[in-house]
Amino acid sequence: MDHRHVKVGLSRGANKNEEEDNMDLRRGPWTVEEDFTLMNYIAHHGEGRWNSLARCAGLKRTGKSCRLRWLNYLRPDVRRGNITLEEQLLILELHSRWGNRWSKIAQHLPGRTDNEIKNYWRTRVQKHAKQLKCDVNSKQFKDTMRYLWMPRLVERIQAAAAGSTSTASEQVLHHQTINPNMVPIDHNINNTAVTNSSTATSSENSYGTQVSPVSDLTDCCYNYPQVSSNVNQQDCFQVNHQSSTQIGESLTSPTGYFHHATALELQAAAMDHQQNTSTQWMDGGNFSDNLWNIEDMWFLQQQLNNNNNNNNNNVI
């Protein structure tokens, strides 16, 4: 570990005393001793007034650094480990509503920090926007999230709930049959599901943060390389519009798979959304109803068809 001692320049508005205090401040990764010092001080004196806290605690850190370390790592209610399927779904939904308002999104994911959610978005979601060669804020990408990723996430939530007592292969079967109107054709999807379902343990990286192999968003869009390599986008999934009347029977509201608090938060968020007039994905108060609007799926299918026609025309 490289524990650097760095001369830190003056922040805006810093006075002469602070200039002296700011000299020889530590930067970089926190040591166990520093963590203990900070936790101990906050336990006795509480948080806030971070600059004076840093001084009084004897930490050679900026107040900001102390605050960040406390909020993102040391706080007792910080949840570490897998970002669950439900949390991923919530992040996608809330980001569609609020954009990069990470702290606001984090308020709806108890124990998660804005930094963690931001990192999740940048490393997992934006990566796939790149693969799609489209802007993360584009309508195409948002439609893809809404019509492809989110339904598939819900499917996986359902599969995880139903498959908690079933074998991996049964879970795959469940994945394939749970929605007869949206059948993944790309075998990579199923292979991925087999691989991931059979991998019961989570991979843990060096930072101690677990990334669930089952819940990772990547699994929901392994067909994107096809899209970006000019393979017919219809291969991503099929929608049998003629049998759309079966949808109501075959689909279950995803809300029921959220834990109670999250469901309430979603409802609150939906109410909040209703008060906003900006165009968003969910034009109503009921998240599940809108998520599972088959007419929307049909709409996207038409969009994809149009896109393909345009692409073909361009090629010709």
Add this chain to the structure above:
DNA sequence: AAGAAAGTCAACCGCCCACGT
């Protein structure tokens, strides 16, 4: 086996705003 590339995440930076004086 080794180097390159990609992925991950803690930590930092700079801007901004609220509040006190």
Add this chain to the structure above:
DNA sequence: AACGTGGGCGGTTGACTTTCT
């Protein structure tokens, strides 16, 4: 009103790990 200060926020960096070739 103007200024100083603390703190919150989103964007970015870079160290480290994992995966790929």
